[in-house]
Amino acid sequence: MKLKLYHCPGACSRVSMNALEEAGLDYEDQVVNLVTGEQKQPEYLAIHPGGKVPALAVDGRVLTENAAIVLYLHDIAPAARLLPEVDAPMARAGQISDLMWCSGTVHPAVRQVRMPIRYTDGDPSGVQAKGRETLHGMCAQIDSRLDGNPWWYGEQWSIVDVYLCWLLTTAASAGFPTQQYANIPPLIDRVQQRASFQAAKAREDAAAAGMKPSR
Numbered sequence: 110m111k112l113k114l115y116h117c118p119g120a121c122s123r124v125s126m127n128a129l130e131e132a133g134l135d136y137e138d139q140v141v142n143l144v145t146g147e148q149k150q151p152e153y154l155a156i157h158p159g160g161k162v163p164a165l166a167v168d169g170r171v172l173t174e175n176a177a178i179v180l181y182l183h184d185i186a187p188a189a190r191l192l193p194e195v196d197a198p199m200a201r202a203g204q205i206s207d208l209m210w211c212s213g214t215v216h217p218a219v220r221q222v223r224m225p226i227r228y229t230d231g232d233p234s235g236v237q238a239k240g241r242e243t244l245h246g247m248c249a250q251i252d253s254r255l256d257g258n259p260w261w262y263g264e265q266w267s268i269v270d271v272y273l274c275w276l277l278t279t280a281a282s283a284g285f286p287t288q289q290y291a292n293i294p295p296l297i298d299r300v301q302q303r304a305s306f307q308a309a310k311a312r313e314d315a316a317a318a319g320m321k322p323s324r
């Protein structure tokens with residue numbers, strides 16, 4: 110099986126890359142430079158018509174959306190336990206719900222805080238303030254779930270922790286005060302100390318070194 114991940118260093122494609130590393134799968138990676146707008150060029154739109162990263166090509170067939178990619182990787186490499194082993198349909202649906210919450214609910218709130226200008230033609234400050242309010246509610250939810258638990262699923266690391274780490278560090282890079290929540294910085298540390306995170310980060314750094322500067 111030939112796997113190729115289209116990604117951009119620092120972007121949410123890190124979640125899929127971390128999953129590939131955790132699963133120990135062999136894959137090629139190709140940078141799509143979001144700064145120069147490569148994602149909107151015809152070459153990339155032919156791969157992913159939505160013009161976003163990540164995209165995972167599997168023997169030439171393309172899968173998009175982090176949630177779908179990590180569920181697929183979990184299915185083809187179950188021993189890696191990207192998600193805790195469950196057999197009840199409700200528990201499996203709960204895991205899908207968690208991944209969809211990260212991608213469909215938390216990620217847009219983070220984007221609203223980081224890039225409010227994408228949501229309005231006018232003054233973005235009100236849009237950003239609303240985004241911050243929304244994100245505070247989500248951080249409170251994450252913080253309370255982590256109370257007394259090292260990971261989202263209690264004692265077991267999962268790709269959901271990696272997703273949360275990416276979301277929360279991205280929010281923090283836009284000045285959002287994630288450190289106000291007692292259980293969030295320790296989660297970020299734990300995720301970042303894991304070998305698969307470090308391998309993904311090293312691969313991103315190597316890819317970034319070869320990227321053309323922004324226009």
Ligand SMILES: N[C@@H](CCC(=O)N[C@@H](CS)C(=O)NCC(=O)O)C(=O)O
Binds near residue numbers: 121143212
């Ligand atoms: N729901 C998608 C979100 C993908 C997404 O928004 N990717 C961003 C990077 S974090 C992107 O490619 N942005 C480029 C653009 O919007 O032009 C997923 O989880 O895969």
